[in-house]
Amino acid sequence: MHIRKGLFLLLCSLSTVGLRGQPALDTLHFSRQHAETLFLQQNLQLLAARLDIGRAEAQVIQARLWPNPTLSVGEINLWTNAGAEELGSLTGHWGNTAQVAVEVEQLIRTAAKRRKELEKEQVGVAQAQTNFENVLRNLKLEFRNRLSELEFTQQQSQVYQRELHHFQQLLHAYGRGVEAGHASPGSYLRLQAFEIALLQSINAVKEENLHAQRAVKALMGIAAPYEVKLIDEPSPLPFPVDSLRNLDIGTLISLAQESHPELKAAELEMVYADKWLAAERAQRVPDVAVAINYDRGGNIMRDFVGLNVSMELPLFNRNQGHIKVARIAQEQGEINLQQKRNETTNSIVQAWQELLITLDYYEKLASGFEERIDAMLAAYHRSFANDDISLLEYLDFLETYLSNKTATMETRKQVQQRYEALNYAIGRQVAAIPAK
Incomplete structure (x- = not known):
């Protein structure tokens, strides 16, 4: 396992050379897909949960054995x-x-006790497999959300660093104007104050990136000395928006009834209770x-x-008490299954509606807005350098620009996270669901 992990990290490092030219030695570049591949291979919680299946299978082996x-x-x-x-x-x-x-x-052993115990343990194997699917489902949600946070902080840092570079060039030129007596010292001080505020924002983004780094590396099983960076995807959203909009809530609910791990676990709980009751009834026969x-x-x-x-x-x-316990477990299983069905339906409806609302808002922002505001920023840079606009107008637009860029990136992150919340509510990948 450690050799495979080392080879995978080495390949990712080598791929960085082709993509970035001269990467930092301790930086690993991943696409979202490659990052998830390593997560599935190395996450310690998944490895431990997978062992529960082996334990359940061992119980089946034990149930097959005759008494000595x-x-x-x-x-x-x-x-x-x-x-x-x-x-x-x-x-x-x-x-x-x-x-x-x-x-x-x-x-x-009489009354087919051995066979009934075996059937009960075989249901236990199915339960262990379903529990593993549920652990995987929870960890996938956490991991993909952490990736979205990491991607958001990277993009936000790039925007702030780029504007800081442009702004410091302007500030340097303005400083020379102050020294030559052509510019106002008060305006120069105002520009310096804006630079300090921009640096504070960059430091805050760096701290958020460090938190996201720690969470992603822990889930991927990567040692602390490495820094993880996501490679920009060809599409700003990692799922097909058009295919998503062609789905309907009825299709999502019906498919969740078939594949949702928690529903499967509740159904297996009822099957286990049935096998348990049969085994306890058999104990009445000596x-x-x-x-x-x-x-x-x-x-x-x-x-x-x-x-x-x-x-x-x-x-x-005549085993009366254990039989009654098994009957109560049957009744509890029926109630839990109905409750889980209601919770799943409500979760899907809420996740679907929240995703559509956020997606509509994002598409309004993404429909050429970023290109226009980027072009306008370049125009403001030129206008301020040529004294065509005032310092107040220039700084006001810079604040508006950074705020809107952050809002757009934040909305993109929310779309990704709400898409994953819908996947979580349904119990499978939405992109793999055929449209009705």
Whole structure:
């Protein structure tokens, strides 16, 4: 596992050279898809959850086994008294007056108890698999949201750093004008104050990026010395918007009934309760123990071989309490399943509506708005450099520009996260669902 992880990280580092030219030595560049591949391979919670399936399968192996026979050796006399009967030697000169009894007993389980226990444990394997799917579903939601946060802070940092570069060039030129007596010292001080505010914003974004870095690396199983950066995707959104809009809420709800891990877990809980009840009812029938024994010198025959059959008499304990517990578990399973169906339906409706609302807002912002405001910013830079607009107008537009760029990126992140919330509510990838 460690070798595979090292090779994967090395390939990602090498891919950085082709994409970026001269990457930082401790920086790993990933696409969202490659990042998720490493997450699925190395996440420790997933590896631990997968072992639960092996434990459940081991329980099935155990349920298939027959009870071991019991061997008993007894009635061995340690010394001989005056009334001992001579029976003949057992080995050599020993055993002429020795007595011994040997018994082999086998328990036979009745009422198909073994088969019913096996069926119950097989349901346990299905439950372990469903629990793993649910752990994977929860971790995927967390990981993809963390990726969106990391991507947002990277893009926000790029915007702020780019504007800081342009602004510092302007500030330097303005400073020379102040020294030459052509510019106002007060305006220069106002520009310096804006630079400080911009630097504070950049530091805040860096801190947010560090938090996102820590979460993503922990989920991907990457050591602390590395920095993770996402490669820009060809599309600003990692899912097909048109295909998404062609779906309807009825299709999403019906498909969730088939594939939602929590619904499957609730259904398996009912199946397990049925198998449990059948197994407990079988316990009312007593098991039979069959034994063959050999007795030397302890019976009217010198060498006695006999057959013993024993069983409990079910007079008082007919497993009434355990049967009642299993019946209650059946009733609880029915209630839990209906509750889970209601919760799933409500979650899908809410997630679908929130996604559409956010998507509509994002598409309004993304419909050429960023290109226009970027072009306008360049025009403001030129106008201020040529003294065509005032300092107040220029700084006011810079604040508006940064605010709107942040709002656009924030909305893109919200669309991604609400898309993942819809995936989570349905229990499968929405992009893989055919339109009705």
